[in-house]
Amino acid sequence: MDYIIETRALTKKYGGKIAVKDACVHLRKGDIYGLIGKNGAGKTTLMKLILGLVNKNAGEIKLFGSENADAGRRKIGSLIEAPAIYKNETAFENMKRFSYLAPTTDDEIKRLLDLVGIGDTGSKKAGAFSLGMKQRLGLGIALLGSPEILVLDEPINGLDPAGIKEVRDIILDLNAKGITFMISSHILDELGKIATVYGIMSNGTLEEITAEDLKAECRSALKIVVDDGEKAASVLRSEFPSVEFEKYGEVISVTTQGADAAALNRALVAAGVSVYELKNEGMEFEDYFIERLGK
DSSP states (O other), X not given: OOOSEEEEEEEEEETTEEEEEEEOOXXXXXXXXXXXXXXXXXXXXXXXXXXXXXXXXXXXXXXXXXXXXXXXXXXXXXXXXXXXXXXXXXXXXXXXXXXXXXXXXXXXXXXXXHHTTOTXXXXXXXXXXXXXXXXXXXXXXXXXXXXXXEEEEXXXXXXXXXXXXXXXXXXXXXXXXXXXXXXXXXXXXXXXXXXXXXXXXXXXXXXXXXXXXXXHHHOOEEEEEESOHHHHXXXXXXXXXXXOEEEETTEEEEOSTTOOHHHHHHHHHHTTOOEEEEEEEOOOHHHHHHHHXXX
């Protein structure tokens, strides 16, 4: 499989402390890669390594299939930590300055400012912007030069709920147009609405899981506790051949999503099986991450 960002055993140390340890990133074109971890887990350092903002101690970085990472970085836009902006200049003037690094037209700058929701700030200086407006300006700057990948560190930091939704819609719209994303965030619920793959960081180590596999991990099962597991299993096989389940002694775990619990219960009782307990069980989205991030 071809990846447009791929790292192998990527490691970064600061003195005797390991910030990133043997990280293997696999980011495909079109993905929205959600990077999750507590403060100090290594998320920002990993992003900086990919962008060449800090030097690695060991490992490999391949961008767009090439080990010439510097060439690949020209196709990446980024917003890391706080946006680097000129406080005494307007949003347009800030964009104009950065456009010297990624040449573009005034009309394109205006379009990008409208896209990120600050096209109407006029002569207001960036130093007077709210934190959310500064984040939007940083996102606009990252979009200069028509990047193929955007690496965004906490892009919704400081935004109110309406602003968070607007940024989420922007990300989904840009992704639909072919831009690939790596996004870090502390807000699991928001990442859950957009991410196609997750990178879970804990103490510098990285674990990856796709959104589909995560859904399978967290899917609910219908737990049925009975007095006769063998008889219950026989009834279910006979009466509900399309329903998948597993038997653990006197406990039946129905894994088919949407199975009619009431119908199953009626059939078991009609067959003379006593049902002691019937309930849905499953791991919540947040529980899955908390388990891996460490309490």
